Amino acid sequence: MSEITMSVDRLENIISVFGSFDENLRLIEAELDVRITDRNSELIFSGDAERVAEAERAVKGLLTLASKGETIDARNVRYVIGLVKNGQDDKVGELLSDVICITAKGKPIKAKTLGQKAYIDAIKKNTVTLGVGPAGTGKTYIAVAAAVEAFRSKSVNRIILTRPAVEAGERLGFLPGDLQSKVDPYLRPLYDALFEMFGAETYNKYLERGNIEVAPLAYMRGRTLDDSFIILDEAQNTSKEQMKMFLTRLGFGSKIVITGDITQIDLPPDKVSGLKDAMRVLEGVNDVAICKLTAQDVVRHVLVQRIIEAYERREGANKPGSSIPSPQRKKK
Numbered sequence: 001m002s003e004i005t006m007s008v009d010r011l012e013n014i015i016s017v018f019g020s021f022d023e024n025l026r027l028i029e030a031e032l033d034v035r036i037t038d039r040n041s042e043l044i045f046s047g048d049a050e051r052v053a054e055a056e057r058a059v060k061g062l063l064t065l066a067s068k069g070e071t072i073d074a075r076n077v078r079y080v081i082g083l084v085k086n087g088q089d090d091k092v093g094e095l096l097s098d099v100i101c102i103t104a105k106g107k108p109i110k111a112k113t114l115g116q117k118a119y120i121d122a123i124k125k126n127t128v129t130l131g132v133g134p135a136g137t138g139k140t141y142i143a144v145a146a147a148v149e150a151f152r153s154k155s156v157n158r159i160i161l162t163r164p165a166v167e168a169g170e171r172l173g174f175l176p177g178d179l180q181s182k183v184d185p186y187l188r189p190l191y192d193a194l195f196e197m198f199g200a201e202t203y204n205k206y207l208e209r210g211n212i213e214v215a216p217l218a219y220m221r222g223r224t225l226d227d228s229f230i231i232l233d234e235a236q237n238t239s240k241e242q243m244k245m246f247l248t249r250l251g252f253g254s255k256i257v258i259t260g261d262i263t264q265i266d267l268p269p270d271k272v273s274g275l276k277d278a279m280r281v282l283e284g285v286n287d288v289a290i291c292k293l294t295a296q297d298v299v300r301h302v303l304v305q306r307i308i309e310a311y312e313r314r315e316g317a318n319k320p321g322s323s324i325p326s327p328q329r330k331k332k
Contacts, residue, residue, distance in 0.1 A: 133293025243274030
């Protein structure tokens with residue numbers, strides 16, 4: 001049994017870190033199997049020596065976030081504990097990066113994980129950025145926020161959002177309406193993000209003026225897109241030919257962000273994903289960045305992260321050469 005005492009200068013930061021009814025404190029204790037006691041302006045950590053040291057570092061990291069005005073919730077706690085376990089808790093301060101964009105309701109959008117920060121930095125520095133990762137990592141949301149900020153700062157004159165209209169077990173032909181009506185459900189996540197950033201009234205105004213365009217990928221053929229911020233979402237469902245066509249739409253003063261999840265490809269088995277192909281072809285090309293987000297960057301419910309990790313374990317076990325023993329046959 002080991003014990004460490006840590007002094008705390010600002011009581012309000014401790015209150016923020018502990019959370020309502022000490023729920024964050026209980027989470028730290030459960031995740032690291034330690035006991036934390038609050039005594040006046042001191043915290044006493046007791047338990048296994050290694051775990052006690054980790055708990056102290058985790059609390060220090062959370063206090064750093066709280067001191068900069070961050071709201072501490074269960075997601076923050078689990079993420080900081082993960083950084084501590086990986087020896088990366090010295091990078092907690094990097095999460096306090098600049099705000100990318102302010103939503104219509106005044107909410108600041110900024111990186112919540114180190115992976116997201118690297119993704120944001122890549123978008124700022126490069127003309128073409130590929131953001132690849134599982135669901136819930138903020139690939140599309142961050143790309144739209146960066147596009148809105150570029151538009152507001154007049155770096156670009158237009159935002160163009162596009163997706164391939166690939167049928168994921170459903171048939172477009174059976175849906176009512178014209179082609180635009182049929183593909184609108186595929187573009188809904190893009191609409192939702194834009195509505196949050198601009199607000200419905202401003203969004204509709206820019207849409208009518210042509211400053212915002214949301215369209216299926218097929219509408220991009222034959223065009224040259226100048227002074228635009230172009231986002232291709234769900235790019236794992238493009239073909240090699242579609243991806244090449246899209247990339248060659250790039251015009252002067254424009255920026256492209258391509259997002260996708262290569263574990264959720266809805267193409268026929270004989271079709272190669274344009275996103276997977278582009279990741280191979282564009283690796284090492286100047287002014288092109290490839291950012292790979294992981295389950296650790298998931299900012300949705302903690303169960304989403306666990307589901308993704310469970311599928312990754314299953315897929316790893318099914319790869320040729322895996323060490324999973326085959327079931328033994330019973331002797332007759």
